[in-house]
C-alpha cells in the first residue's frame with residue numbers, strides 16, 4: 001500500500017495541461033519552411049527523396065507523401081529546405097498538404113482545416129472512431145495508442161477509439177492498404193453507421209508512403225470514399241493527431 | 251567442402267558457396283542440425299533453368315555461419331527437412347509459398363503470408379485450410395483480422411473445448427506490402443526507408459541490419475562512434491518497447507497503475523530518443539555509412555539523467571507489480587512453452603530466453619560495437635507469461651546499463667557518415683541483429699554489376715508466431731490476450 005502511494009507521488013501529474021499549446025522539441029521534423037529563392041536547382045533533394053514528395057517549380061513538398069526523413073534538408077547545399085518543429089499540419093484537403101513556402105506555419109494552420117457546421121454539431125462533443133490498420137507498420141498504431149495514454153489523454157475531449165465499427169462515427173485508417181486487407185477495410189466501413197467520416201493517418205495511408213507503387217497494394221477504397229481529414233507524419237505524432245481532430249470537430 | 255564458413259556481415263562469393271543436389275543438401279542440413287547448428291535463413295534463387303536453394307546455418311557457440319546450396323531437380327520437389335529438424339517448418343513453408351518447390355511430407359504445409367508474387371495464385375486467404383475439430387463440446391472462436399484494440403490485423407481461430415483452447419491457428423498475410431520485392435527495385439532510392447518500415451516498432455533493429463549488410467558488401471567499416479550511436483538507439487528501442495509491453499500486460503490483468511506508470515515511462519524513453527534524432531521511433535538516424543545525428547556533451551548529460559530516472563521508475567513499479575499476488579496469479583504458469591518445445595519451434599529473442607533457450611545475436615554473432623562491448627546473455631526457465639514479462643524487466647535494466655556504459659567509453663573518431671564504395675559483385679552477405687523481439691536476419695545477394703538481385707528478410711516474428719499458438723494450448727481462452735502481449739509479435743514482420 002505505501003509502495004503504491006510512493007509510486008503515485010513519484011509520478012505526480014502527467015497529463016499535458018493544454019494539448020493545443022504544447023510544443024514538440026527540436027529536432028522534431030514538422031512543417032517544412034521552404035525558400036525557393038535560395039534554391040540552385042541542383043536536384044539533389046528530388047534525387048534523394050524516397051517518396052517523390054518534392055517538386056522543383058516552384059520548390060514544394062507534398063506532406064501527404066513526405067516521410068519526414070530529413071534527408072533533403074541534410075543534403076541541400078543551399079539550405080532552402082528547413083524542417084521546423086511545428087506539428088499542427090493536419091488538413092481537410094489533400095491539395096492543401098502541398099506546401100511551397102508561400103505560407104508561414106501559422107498561416108498554413110489557419111487555412112488547413114475547413115470548419116463544417118454539421119461536423120461540429122454532430123461530433124463536436126463526442127467522436128468515436130474505429131481504427132483499421134491496413135498494412136500499417138505499427139508505428140502509427142503505437143502513436144494512436146499513445147493518444148489515449150495519460151500524457152495526451154484525448155479521451156478528455158470525448159475522442160475515443162472504440163472496439164467495434166458499429167459503435168463508431170468513422171474509420172481511422174493507417175497503412176498503405178494492402179490488397180490482402182482491402183476487403184476487411186471495406187467491411188469495417190460498411191459496418192459503421194451513417195453519418196460517418198474517414199480519417200487517414202500517416203504518409204502510408206495518405207499516399208502509400210514508401211510502399212507507393214507496390215503491386216501488393218489495393219487503394220481503390222480511397223477512390224470510392226470521401227476523405228474528411230488527412231493527418232501527415234511517419235509516424236503521426238500524437239499531438240498532430242489530437243490537434244487535427246480537435247480543429248476538425250470543435 | 252560441403253559448407254562455406256563465414257561470419258555475421260562477412261560476404262562470400264556466390265561461386266564459393268558449395269553446390270550439390272537437393273537430396274544431398276537435405277542430408278547435410280539434418281546432420282549439421284543434429285550437431286547443434288541452427289537454421290537462420292533458407293531461400294531460393296533462380297539459377298539457369300532451375301532454382302538453387304540456399305541454406306544458412308548458425309553455430310552460435312563459435313560465432314560462425316555456414317552456407318551451402320542445393321540445385322533443384324526438374325520435378326521441383328524434395329523430401330521435407332521438417333520431420334527431422336522441426337525448426338525448418340516455417341522456412342520450408344515460406345520456400346514453398348515463394349517458389350512452389352514442394353517439401354514432400356511436410357506436416358503443416360500452409361501459406362505464410364499470401365504474397366502478391368506467390369507461386370500458387372490458387373492458394374488464397376479465403377481458402378485457408380484451417381485445422382478443425384469435431385465433437386459436441388467443441389466450438390470455434392474466430393477473431394480478426396480487425397481486432398478490438400489499435401493493432402495490426404491478423405486472424406485467430408480458436409478450437410475450444412469449453413473454456414479451454416485445444417488449438418489456436420494464426421492466419422497472417424493481411425499486412426503483405428511486398429517489401430522484399432520493393433527492396434530489389436528501389437533500394438538505391440529508398441532501401442533504408444523501407445528497412446525502417448519493415449516493422450515500425452523495430453526501426454533501429456531492421457535499419458541496422460540493412461545498413462550493416464550494405465556496408466559489408468561495400469567493404470566499409472563505419473566509425474566506432476557511429477557504431478555506438480546505433481547500439482545506443484537499439485537499446486533505447488528495446489527498453490521503450492519492453493516498458494510499453496509491461497504496461498500492456500498490466501492492463502490485461504486489470505492492474506491499472508502499472509499500465510499508467512509504464513505508459514508514461516515509455517513516453518520518457520521515446521521522447522529522449524527524439525531529442526537525438528527528431529523521431530520518437532528513431533527514424534532518420536541510421537543511414538548507409540553511419541548515423542546522421544551525434545551526441546553533444548549536453549545531450550549525453552540529458553540522456554544520463556533521463557535514463558537514470560527511467561531506471562528508477564521502472565524498478566519501483568516493476569518490483570511492486572511482480573510482488574502483487576493478484577498479478578502473479580495471472581502470470582504464473584500461464585502460456586507455458588517448455589525448453590524442448592522452444593528449441594523445436596526455434597523461438598528466438600526474449601521469448602526463447604524465457605524458456606531457457608539462450609540465443610542472443612549481440613553475444614553469439616556480435617555486430618557493430620557489440621563486438622567490443624559484449625552483452626551478457628540472460629535466461630529464465632519457466633517459459634510462462636511471468637518469465638516472458640520478467641525477462642523484459644531484466645532486459646530494460648540491462649539496456650540502460652549498456653547505454654550508460656557506452657557514454658563512458660564512446661569513441662571520438664569521425665566521420666559519422668562516410669560514402670559507400672561500390673558493392674562487391676556476385677556475393678552474398680548475411681546480416682544479423684538482435685531486435686527487441688529477437689534475431690533479425692537480412693540476406694542480400696549482389697549480381698554481376700554489384701546491384702542487389704535478392705533480398706531476404708527474416709523478422710523474429712516469423713518463428714515466434716508458432717510459439718504463441720503453442721503457448722495458449724490447454725489454457726483458458728481468456729488468457730489469450732495475456733499470452734499474446736507477452737510475445738507481442740509483428741504482423742508486418744511476418745507478412746513483409
Ligand code: SF4
Pocket residue numbers: 045048049050051052053054061065066067068069070071072073
Ligand atoms: S523529408 Fe520528406 S521531402 Fe525530404 S527527402 Fe524525406 S520524404 Fe522527401
